[in-house]
Amino acid sequence: MTASTPSVGSSRPKARRPLIEIQGMHKTFTNGTVALEDINLRLPAEAQFLALLGPSGCGKTTLLRIIAGLEEPTAGSIEWPTTVHDAFGKPRPELGFVFQDPTLMPWASVFENVYLPLRIKGLSRRMVRQHVMEALAQVGLRDFANAYPRELSGGMRMRVSVARALVTRPSVLLMDEPFAALDEITRLKLDRDLLNVWQRHKLTVIFVTHSIFESVYLADPIAVMSARPGRIIADLCVNEPYPRSDAFRMSVAYNGYCRDVSAALSDGMKDD
Amino acid sequence: MRRLLEYASPFLVGAILLTVWEVAVDAAAVPVYILPSPLVIARTLVDDFGTLYPSLLVTLKITLLAFLGSAAGGLAIGVLLASSRLLERGLFPYAVVLQVTPIVAIAPLIIIWVKDLTVALFICAWLVAFFPVVANTVTGLNSTDTHLRDLFRLYGASVPQTMLWLKLPSALPYYLAGLRISGGLALIGAVVAEFVAGTGGTQSGLAYRILESAYRLRIPRVFAALVLIALTGIAIFIALSLLTRLLLRHWHDSAVGRRL
Numbered sequence: 001m002t003a004s005t006p007s008v009g010s011s012r013p014k015a016r017r018p019l020i021e022i023q024g025m026h027k028t029f030t031n032g033t034v035a036l037e038d039i040n041l042r043l044p045a046e047a048q049f050l051a052l053l054g055p056s057g058c059g060k061t062t063l064l065r066i067i068a069g070l071e072e073p074t075a076g077s078i079e080w081p082t083t084v085h086d087a088f089g090k091p092r093p094e095l096g097f098v099f100q101d102p103t104l105m106p107w108a109s110v111f112e113n114v115y116l117p118l119r120i121k122g123l124s125r126r127m128v129r130q131h132v133m134e135a136l137a138q139v140g141l142r143d144f145a146n147a148y149p150r151e152l153s154g155g156m157r158m159r160v161s162v163a164r165a166l167v168t169r170p171s172v173l174l175m176d177e178p179f180a181a182l183d184e185i186t187r188l189k190l191d192r193d194l195l196n197v198w199q200r201h202k203l204t205v206i207f208v209t210h211s212i213f214e215s216v217y218l219a220d221p222i223a224v225m226s227a228r229p230g231r232i233i234a235d236l237c238v239n240e241p242y243p244r245s246d247a248f249r250m251s252v253a254y255n256g257y258c259r260d261v262s263a264a265l266s267d268g269m270k271d272d
Numbered sequence: 273m274r275r276l277l278e279y280a281s282p283f284l285v286g287a288i289l290l291t292v293w294e295v296a297v298d299a300a301a302v303p304v305y306i307l308p309s310p311l312v313i314a315r316t317l318v319d320d321f322g323t324l325y326p327s328l329l330v331t332l333k334i335t336l337l338a339f340l341g342s343a344a345g346g347l348a349i350g351v352l353l354a355s356s357r358l359l360e361r362g363l364f365p366y367a368v369v370l371q372v373t374p375i376v377a378i379a380p381l382i383i384i385w386v387k388d389l390t391v392a393l394f395i396c397a398w399l400v401a402f403f404p405v406v407a408n409t410v411t412g413l414n415s416t417d418t419h420l421r422d423l424f425r426l427y428g429a430s431v432p433q434t435m436l437w438l439k440l441p442s443a444l445p446y447y448l449a450g451l452r453i454s455g456g457l458a459l460i461g462a463v464v465a466e467f468v469a470g471t472g473g474t475q476s477g478l479a480y481r482i483l484e485s486a487y488r489l490r491i492p493r494v495f496a497a498l499v500l501i502a503l504t505g506i507a508i509f510i511a512l513s514l515l516t517r518l519l520l521r522h523w524h525d526s527a528v529g530r531r532l
Contacts, residue, residue, distance in 0.1 A: 070422050097426050103419040106523040107441045119437070120427045148522045168427075 017081040018042045019204055025076030027062055034229040035059040041223065041232065045082050047202040051209055051219035053261065059230025060208040064174050067206065068097050096165030098175040102157035104149040111145040114164045135167040138197055155186040166197065175207045191218055199242055216257040217249055224261065226268035234264035308492040316492035317499060324481060328500050331477035334462040338397030342454045346405025347447065354413035371403035375461060379468035393465045400461030401454045408450030412443025445524050448516040455508040463501060
């Protein structure tokens with residue numbers, strides 16, 4: 001087990017400048033809780049599917065929020081070396097964020113919800129109508145543009161949330177246990193659809209989860225975090241080519257990965 | 273059939289109560305200057321309509337002005353208070369002071385200070401009616417979903433964008449609930465202020481008609497005026513309930529699946 005992890009997905013060449021580089025990051029909340037301790041994380045410029053795996057309360061969400069710029073780290077640095085700063089000195093690339101719950105505006109139609117990020121950027125409905133409809137089509141909700149969130153099932157609401165995150169064509173998609181509240185069958189389907197979308201878009205996904213099975217099915221690199229204070233205690237690679245079939249979920253190899261990840265997790269629990 | 277009964281039930285209850293009243297007054301031979309029967313009140317309402325109707329219009333005008341003033345002013349004050357914690361802490365206690373001061377105690381002062389009677393009555397009624405709108409608007413604006421707020425922040429939404437597209441729509445159900453309370457209070461405020469003002473002539477509202485009729489022991493007319501006030505209150509409440517359901521029917525739990 002590697003205590004300080006300089007990079008995740010180390011099977012890839014390191015020579016090129018990384019997409020994101022987090023060094024020595026700490027986060028202590030104002031109430032004194034140490035959420036994150038000495039986080040080092042480096043993701044290559046190539047599209048990746050990273051899973052951040054850890055027990056509840058280990059600071060995964062906090063780490064994701066810091067990456068999104070929604071929270072400030074107490075110490076350490078986060079950099080986006082390959083991102084060209086725009087005229088406004090915007091310090092990060094285009095991001096999409098999917099929360100644990102669908103986080104839709106209940107008063108607005110599905111179309112208006114997905115349109116929101118573009119609306120904030122000042123683009124008119126007329127200009128981007130086609131674009132919004134494409135994002136909806138990608139998650140299979142083309143026919144539901146005029147529906148209201150409460151008319152949809154939990155899985156469909158989550159799809160709207162994913163479409164909204166994709167509508168700005170982000171280069172990084174941050175997902176905070178997005179399907180955790182859904183039933184198993186819906187979750188498997190959404191996991192599969194997410195992989196398809198990811199492959200088509202060639203973007204980097206950082207996917208927070210507490211499910212070993214989900215992380216092994218979805219991710220290539222898996223960063224395993226310890227219980228509070230959160231540290232990255234292991235990084236593993238699932239060397240299984242995409243697209244991953246359902247057969248992979250039944251395979252011996254899959255079980256082997258799950259066992260390894262599980263062992264890394266329980267190592268982290270023993271540290272305390 | 274069940275639906276029909278549901279619609280008819282308030283009227284049935286009313287009819288039963290009125291019948292009991294009518295029969296009881298008849299049987300006990302209660303004099304009309306103590307408690308008139310419903311039929312006598314109805315006849316007075318028709319006979320005196322020429323006097324009562326202009327007064328109804330006066331009271332209605334004050335009520336509507338006070339209500340609209342509360343709807344607009346309450347919203348503006350609410351947005352102001354919710355925009356800064358400091359403003360809220362500094363100003364909110366004084367809004368509470370205005371709310372808890374009995375209007376009958378300050379109405380005479382306002383009537384002395386303000387020359388124009390309509391304006392004076394409007395101020396009194398507004399003071400009674402505006403607070404629920406402010407309190408509800410502030411609560412609504414402050415109870416926006418935190419993740420949605422994060423989302424707006426993530427996409428770099430400006431303060432006006434966040435207010436217009438997130439906070440105000442989130443606050444709408446609270447605001448409408450405030451309006452429904454405020455509508456009734458505007459009417460109460462208008463009537464109380466007219467009582468205090470007690471002026472006759474062309475400016476006299478229903479409250480003055482009640483005072484005048486009571487002095488002259490024309491009790492049926494007192495009741496007729498009361499009926500008009502009650503009907504006005506019910507009409508305001510129904511109108512605002514309709515507006516609420518119309519605006520919220522697509523999305524808010526309180527209005528979804530309910531008939532208009």
